[in-house]
Amino acid sequence: MAPRDTISAAIRAANAQGRPALVGFLTAGFPSRARFRADLAAVAGACDLVEVGVPFSDPMADGTTIQRASFAALADGVTLPWILEELRAGGRPATPVLLMSYLNPLLAMGLETLPAAAASAGVAGFIVPDLPHEESAPLRAAFEREGLALVPMVTPVTPAERLEMLCRSAQGFVYAVTMTGTTGKSAQVPQDVLDYMDRVRRVSPVPVCAGFGIRSREQVARFAPHVDGVVVGSALVEALERGEDVRAFLGSLR
Amino acid sequence: MSTPVRSTSAPPPHFPDARGRYGAFGGRYVPETLVPALDRLQAGVERHLHSADFQAQFRHELETWVGRPTALSFAPTLSKRWGAEVWLKREDLAHTGAHKINNAVGQTLLAKRLGAKRIIAETGAGQHGVASAAAAARLGMPCVVYMGAVDVERQAPNVGRMQLMGATVVPVRGGDQTLRAAIDEALRDWVSDPDGTYYSLGSAVGPHPYPYLVRELQSVIGREARAQMLKAAGALPDVAVACVGGGSNAIGLFHPFLDDAGVRLLGVEAGGRGPGLGDNAASLTAGTPGVLQGSYTLILQDAFGQVRETHSVSAGLDYSGVGPEHAYLHTSGRVTYESATDEEALDALGECARHEGILVAIETAHAFAGARRFARAHPGSRILIGCSGRGDKDMSILQRTVLGAGG
Numbered sequence: 106m107a108p109r110d111t112i113s114a115a116i117r118a119a120n121a122q123g124r125p126a127l128v129g130f131l132t133a134g135f136p137s138r139a140r141f142r143a144d145l146a147a148v149a150g151a152c153d154l155v156e157v158g159v160p161f162s163d164p165m166a167d168g169t170t171i172q173r174a175s176f177a178a179l180a181d182g183v184t185l186p187w188i189l190e191e192l193r194a195g196g197r198p199a200t201p202v203l204l205m206s207y208l209n210p211l212l213a214m215g216l217e218t219l220p221a222a223a224a225s226a227g228v229a230g231f232i233v234p235d236l237p238h239e240e241s242a243p244l245r246a247a248f249e250r251e252g253l254a255l256v257p258m259v260t261p262v263t264p265a266e267r268l269e270m271l272c273r274s275a276q277g278f279v280y281a282v283t284m285t286g287t288t289g290k291s292a293q294v295p296q297d298v299l300d301y302m303d304r305v306r307r308v309s310p311v312p313v314c315a316g317f318g319i320r321s322r323e324q325v326a327r328f329a330p331h332v333d334g335v336v337v338g339s340a341l342v343e344a345l346e347r348g349e350d351v352r353a354f355l356g357s358l359r
Numbered sequence: 360m361s362t363p364v365r366s367t368s369a370p371p372p373h374f375p376d377a378r379g380r381y382g383a384f385g386g387r388y389v390p391e392t393l394v395p396a397l398d399r400l401q402a403g404v405e406r407h408l409h410s411a412d413f414q415a416q417f418r419h420e421l422e423t424w425v426g427r428p429t430a431l432s433f434a435p436t437l438s439k440r441w442g443a444e445v446w447l448k449r450e451d452l453a454h455t456g457a458h459k460i461n462n463a464v465g466q467t468l469l470a471k472r473l474g475a476k477r478i479i480a481e482t483g484a485g486q487h488g489v490a491s492a493a494a495a496a497r498l499g500m501p502c503v504v505y506m507g508a509v510d511v512e513r514q515a516p517n518v519g520r521m522q523l524m525g526a527t528v529v530p531v532r533g534g535d536q537t538l539r540a541a542i543d544e545a546l547r548d549w550v551s552d553p554d555g556t557y558y559s560l561g562s563a564v565g566p567h568p569y570p571y572l573v574r575e576l577q578s579v580i581g582r583e584a585r586a587q588m589l590k591a592a593g594a595l596p597d598v599a600v601a602c603v604g605g606g607s608n609a610i611g612l613f614h615p616f617l618d619d620a621g622v623r624l625l626g627v628e629a630g631g632r633g634p635g636l637g638d639n640a641a642s643l644t645a646g647t648p649g650v651l652q653g654s655y656t657l658i659l660q661d662a663f664g665q666v667r668e669t670h671s672v673s674a675g676l677d678y679s680g681v682g683p684e685h686a687y688l689h690t691s692g693r694v695t696y697e698s699a700t701d702e703e704a705l706d707a708l709g710e711c712a713r714h715e716g717i718l719v720a721i722e723t724a725h726a727f728a729g730a731r732r733f734a735r736a737h738p739g740s741r742i743l744i745g746c747s748g749r750g751d752k753d754m755s756i757l758q759r760t761v762l763g764a765g766g
Contacts, residue, residue, distance in 0.1 A: 162666040163539065163651060165546045166390040172533050184663040208388060209650045213664025235388045235650070239378070260392045262553055267395070285392050286551040 107252030108229040111201045112154060112277035116312040116334050119153045125325065126153040126334030127355060128314055129341050130205065132174035133157050133191070134183035136346050142195040144345055149198035151355040156232065156336065157192070159185055159206035166234040168289030170339040174346075185210050189226040197227030203256065203277070205232040208244075216247040223253060230254025230277045238271055245274075256280050261301050272309040278334065279309045283317045289339030292318030294327040302331040325358050374687065379567020381687035384657075387566040388650045393546070396553035401568045403473045408575060413468065420464045421579065424497065425454045427461075429580075431587035432746075436714035441734035446592060447746040448584040450608065451719060455490045455520075457748030458580055458608040459561060463490035465576035466559040467498050475557035478502045481545040483510055483538030483604070484675030484722060485517025486748055487561030492526035494559075502526040505544045507537040510674045517752050535668045538604075538678045542652050562605025563682035566653030570610075570682050577611025584743060585615050592741060598623040598733055601745035602725040603643065603696065604676035606685045608747035613694060623695065626685065627729030629671035630698030636661070640669035642681040643689045643696040651680040657689070672701040672756065675722040675748075699728035707731055708750065709761045720748035721756065 106114070119126035129152035134141050149155050160175035160183055167175070185206070192202065204223065211219055211233065223231075230253050236244065238257065245255050254277030259268055262285055272279055281302055283292040292298075306313045315328050316336030325335050337358060344354040374381040387397060407413040421427040429452045434445040450458035463480075470478055478495045480502065482488030488504040495502035504521055508530040511518055521528050534540030542565070549558045563573040581599075588595055599616055601609035603626040616622045631639035636659065639645060646657035651666055659667045659679040671677040688694040699707070708724035710731075711717055719727065723746055730744050750757065 161664075163534065163543050165543045165652070166550065168547075169533075176534070179665060186663070207650075209658075209660070209666070210664035212649055213660065213662065234390050235653075237387060237389060237391060237394050240386055240388055258391045262392060262395050264395060271391075282392065285553055287547050 108224060109252055109254030109276050111229050112203070112254055113311050115153045115201050116278060116314070120333055124359060125329045125332055126312070126314065127359060128152060128154040128156060128316070128334050128336040129355060130156040130158060130336060130338035131345060132160055132171060132178055132342055133188045134160070134178040134181055135174040135342065136177070138181050138183060141191055144351070145195060146198060147351040148341070149200040151352045152200060153334065155198065155200055155202045156205045156338070157188065157202060159188060159204055159210050161207040161210055164207065166287055168287040168339060170289045170342050174342050185214055189222050192226040192228065201229040202227055203230045203232055203254070204228055205234070208233055208236050211244070216243055220247050220251040220253055224251040228253065230256055232256045232258070232280060234258065238274065258282055259305055261285060261298065268305065269308045272305065275309060275311050278312045278314050279305060280336070281305045281313050281315050281332065283315050283319070286317065288317050290318050291320055292324060294324055299327070299331045302328065306331065322358050374684065375567060375571050379571070381684045382690065384655050384683035384686040385567055385570060386655050387653060388655065389566045389653050390550055392550045392553055396549065397566055397568070399473065403469060404568050404572050407469060407472050408572070413472070416468055417465055420468070421461065425460050425464060426452060427579065428583045428587070429453050431584060431591055433591070434715050437711065440714065441731055442738045443734035444592070444741040445730070446588065446596065446741070446743045447717070448580060448612065448743060450580060450745065450747045451717065451723070451749035455486070455493050456751065457486040457490070457720065458577060458611060459486040459490040460493065461579055461611070462561065462573050462576045462607060463487065463494040463559060466557070466572070467491070467494040467500065470500065470557035470559065471498060473557065476555040478557050478559050479505070479545050479548050480559045480561060481505045481538065481541035482561060483507070483541065483677060484673065484720070485510065485514040485521070485752060486675060488526070488528065489517050489520045491559050491561070492521040492524040495526065496524045503548070504528050505531050505541040505548070507535065507541045508532045509536040510538070513756065514674055514752055515755065537674065539652070539666065546652070562607040563610045563684060564605040564652065564654060564680060570654065570684055573607050574610045574614055574684065577607050578614045580608065580611040580745065581613060581615035584612060588743060594741065595619055595622050596743035597737070597740040598625055599743040599745065600625045600627065600726050600730040600733065602676060602722050602747060603628050603681060603685060604640065604678050604722065605680070606682040608745050610682060610684055612745040617693060624693065625729055625733060626694055626696040627725045628696060628698040629673055629676035629725060630700040630703070631670040632701060637667055638670050639698060640671045640677050640679065641698040642679060643685060644698050646681070654680070654683045656680050656683040657686045672704065672760070673721040673725065675720065676725065697729055699725045703728040705760050717746070718750040719746055720750045721753045723747045
């Protein structure tokens with residue numbers, strides 16, 4: 106199985122148990138570098154998929170929580186090579202791991218070395234929030250060599266034709282952003298957002314996960330019939346920051 | 360009267376291409392939420408920007424409100440001191456005190472045509488913020504300006520000017536608290552309301568079509584200067600010099616001269632305290648290729664692709680990236696880029712003020728420092744300096760530096 110196929114398999118396995126897949130996000134090395142492997146293992150143990158955030162100096166798609174986490178991790182010396190080394194040394198969790206990274210740290214490592222380095226660290230795919238489809242060909246070709254997924258994002262303002270195009274070329278899953286805005290603000294779940302999730306699901310050949318601003322059991326329950334998974338990011342980062350028990354926190358969402 | 364020098368070789372290719380590329384540079388690297396908004400902006404630019412109707416309205420505002428054409432001044436004392444023939448394109452005389460108003464008026468007119476409900480803008484030195492606030496007030500639109508907290512402090516008079524003209528100024532405390540953080544925050548605002556908000560970007564940076572749009576709106580500087588030189592000096596300049604932060608006044612001055620092979624073009628970046636990473640804002644001369652704030656360009660970054668903080672005494676040049684067209688013109692060799700240190704810039708500012716009676720902005724002073732160096736290396740040359748803005752906003756820094764040094 107190509108690494109990218111483990112992603113949809115993990116989501117489908119959760120769906121087969123009658124629940125949406127839970128995708129947990131943590132910023133690598135936050136709240137502390139020393140705790141990263143333990144935090145990763147805890148999140149992996151309580152989720153179906155893990156997104157590891159690569160900190161970046163200019164996180165323009167992120168709200169205050171992930172901005173703060175990114176800046177703190179950078180100040181602590183967290184780098185992409187360090188993250189890959191930690192993943193390699195920590196032993197791959199059974200749960201598939203994706204990296205969420207802005208484009209520039211990936212370019213800095215180089216598209217020749219990145220795919221193999223990521224694959225050997227057990228990474229199954231990438232989410233790159235500042236890489237629209239039109240600019241994605243070089244990265245897509247590089248990831249293809251190792252069977253890594255490039256997960257696209259779609260949003261409530263994505264026109265219908267573009268939505269189909271993005272879903273057609275999706276790998277792993279489609280990341281359906283719940284709102285226009287940055288990460289972390291509590292998402293309203295009005296009917297039109299659920300209708301939009303239904304539209305994404307109708308055209309997507311791969312599972313659809315909703316993300317941005319998902320913080321409560323009520324939100325998860327409302328999305329559940331309309332998506333294949335939910336992403337919990339800022340709320341999980343805040344729980345880690347407070348030193349809460351990750352399993353208990355994530356358990357409270359479902 | 361001598362004949363202007365014209366290129367006999369083929370003119371350089373005209374960029375951007377359909378994907379917003381200037382050679383390898385440019386493009387559009389933004390969150391998916393902004394893609395439809397940029398598509399709409401691009402369609403609006405294609406439909407309106409060069410239409411007779413829009414151009415007439417734009418020209419009317421420039422002539423009756425901004426005060427264009429701005430003067431071309433001969434600088435007799437600098438000419439004598441430098442052993443050159445020095446001409447100044449006086450954007451400092453434009454309404455609100457800098458070239459920024461050309462772009463702000465153009466984009467605000469465009470925003471109205473596109474049906475936007477509000478204008479947002481970022482600002483470094485405060486000049487684009489003031490220009491945006493003024494244009495929004497003139498055209499009856501609400502305006503929010505994002506400004507790094509460090510810049511709010513060092514450019515305080517401009518904050519008051521924006522507020523007087525009805526704009527809301529939001530200090531940005533994340534990131535480097537200067538221009539880069541202000542752009543990040545403006546992008547976050549735009550992501551939150553991509554339909555109703557028009558982002559009026561102040562420099563020739565960011566995702567396509569901004570670098571193109573800003574260049575087109577600022578090219579009035581070079582078009583006027585070229586015609587004024589032919590009329591007043593009887594010839595094109597040997598060199599045109601401009602300061603470069605993001606690079607909007609420089610591309611505006613340079614672009615109409617690109618096909619004039621006999622005109623050298625010199626961009627002057629902020630050399631800050633010196634050549635170390637973090638000590639300057641010289642993205643072209645010290646940067647490497649990467650993606651920052653929507654564009655593939657030359658940026659100041661570490662080995663891991665993290666964008667580095669910059670230093671310049673000038674808030675308007677204190678930026679880790681540069682417009683993609685400058686990155687292209689640098690690699691193609693058509694434009695030469697150098698840097699001037701804080702000290703050189705402040706010294707040039709003092710010289711211009713004392714001998715020409717013109718107090719230029721600290722940003723602009725970098726162009727004077729570069730021009731002075733060029734004059735010494737090329738005696739007798741005819742030099743056109745883009746005098747991009749006036750220095751009233753810089754008085755608190757000048758009290759501590761240029762004036763403080765004497766007493």
